[in-house]
Amino acid sequence: xxxxxxxxxxxxxxxxxxxxWLLGGTAYRWSCWPFAGLFGEIDxxxxxxxxxxxxxxxxASGATxxxxxxxxxxxxxxxxxxxxxxxENKFFQLINIHRDNVKNINYxxxxxxxxxxxxxxxxxxxxxxxxxxxxxxxxxxxxxxxASDIIISSSLNKMIKESIMDFSFSSDESLxxxxxxxxxxxxxxxxxxxxxxxxxxKYIDDNTNxxxxxxxxxxxxxxxxxxxxxxxxxxxxxxHKENDNDELRFKKLIEKTGFFHNMEKNLIVDLxxxxxxxxxxxxxxxxxx
Numbered sequence: 001x002x003x004x005x006x007x008x009x010x011x012x013x014x015x016x017x018x019x020x021w022l023l024g025g026t027a028y029r030w031s032c033w034p035f036a037g038l039f040g041e042i043d044x045x046x047x048x049x050x051x052x053x054x055x056x057x058x059x060a061s062g063a064t065x066x067x068x069x070x071x072x073x074x075x076x077x078x079x080x081x082x083x084x085x086x087x088e089n090k091f092f093q094l095i096n097i098h099r100d101n102v103k104n105i106n107y108x109x110x111x112x113x114x115x116x117x118x119x120x121x122x123x124x125x126x127x128x129x130x131x132x133x134x135x136x137x138x139x140x141x142x143x144x145x146x147a148s149d150i151i152i153s154s155s156l157n158k159m160i161k162e163s164i165m166d167f168s169f170s171s172d173e174s175l176x177x178x179x180x181x182x183x184x185x186x187x188x189x190x191x192x193x194x195x196x197x198x199x200x201x202k203y204i205d206d207n208t209n210x211x212x213x214x215x216x217x218x219x220x221x222x223x224x225x226x227x228x229x230x231x232x233x234x235x236x237x238x239x240h241k242e243n244d245n246d247e248l249r250f251k252k253l254i255e256k257t258g259f260f261h262n263m264e265k266n267l268i269v270d271l272x273x274x275x276x277x278x279x280x281x282x283x284x285x286x287x288x289x
Contacts, residue, residue, distance in 0.1 A: 087207050091217060094200045098224060101193045107186055109153035124228040127186065130156065131235065132269050134178045156185040175239050194236050194250075201253050215289065222262050230263040238281045255286040263287070 107126050108117040118126040134156075183190070200221055208214040225233075237250040254260060260282065 091203065094196070094203060095221065095224060098196055098200065101196055105189055105193065111153055121226045124226060124232060127182065128228040128231055130185065131178065131182055134181050135269055153185065156181070175235060179235060179239065190232065194233065197233060198250050198253065201257050201259060205253065205257055218257055218259070222259065227264045227267060230260065231267050234260065234263065234268065251282065255283045258285060258288045260286045261289045
């Protein structure tokens with residue numbers, strides 16, 4: 001169907017050219033204004049079609065300039081497509097690295113002569129429960145009524161007992177200590193994971209100006225994150241500052257990209273004085289699409 005329409009358009013263009021050529025020559029031959037005598041004596045047959053020839057020469061010049069412009073435009077379009085392809089290749093490589101990081105995360109220990117082992121996304125469920133346990137155990141709060149202590153090793157219990165502090169959920173310093181206890185227990189296995197999350201978000205933010213493409217890549221990335229991963233990232237980014245300054249770059253990047261749009265807010269550990277989730281750690285933009 002498309003080929004037939006192109007052939008029809010070509011035939012129409014040829015017909016228009018022939019009609020203009022014949023009409024131009026006829027108009028000059030019969031001394032029609034404004035062509036009369038312009039290109040020489042009308043009795044000279046070679047001058048009959050001179051006006052038409054000049055017209056088509058000018059038309060050909062215009063067409064040449066148009067084709068040059070079109071080629072530059074197509075070259076820019078191909079370059080943009082190439083840049084998008086390069087971006088997506090690296091983006092999906094980073095996604096694969098993220099998946100591998102999650103698969104390789106594990107947490108194993110023996111408690112009450114019983115072995116426990118957690119891998120991949122399941123490990124983040126264990127980390128979440130451990131973090132809740134640390135927070136509530138230190139604060140002597142009754143927030144957690146689950147048997148989460150079954151995934152707490154003896155060494156972690158010892159660290160918690162040695163940490164004597166007046167815990168407050170609104171205190172960043174208290175959360176830092178709780179995260180540090182957790183990191184010591186799991187031997188800092190999440191450090192590479194957090195860094196890769198930051199790298200992917202930064203890569204999307206730096207290389208996508210088109211809002212629709214930006215949202216599409218963010219949706220793809222968010223779809224790779226489990227609910228318990230979100231919570232661990234939530235606390236890590238809220239309190240983790242850069243080594244060379246006090247800037248919360250990770251937190252600001254999350255707010256800029258709306259990374260927590262899919263996060264289950266009911267899993268947030270800390271509560272305000274009314275028993276509601278303490279969401280003021282982040283700007284509202286962190287939860288927008």
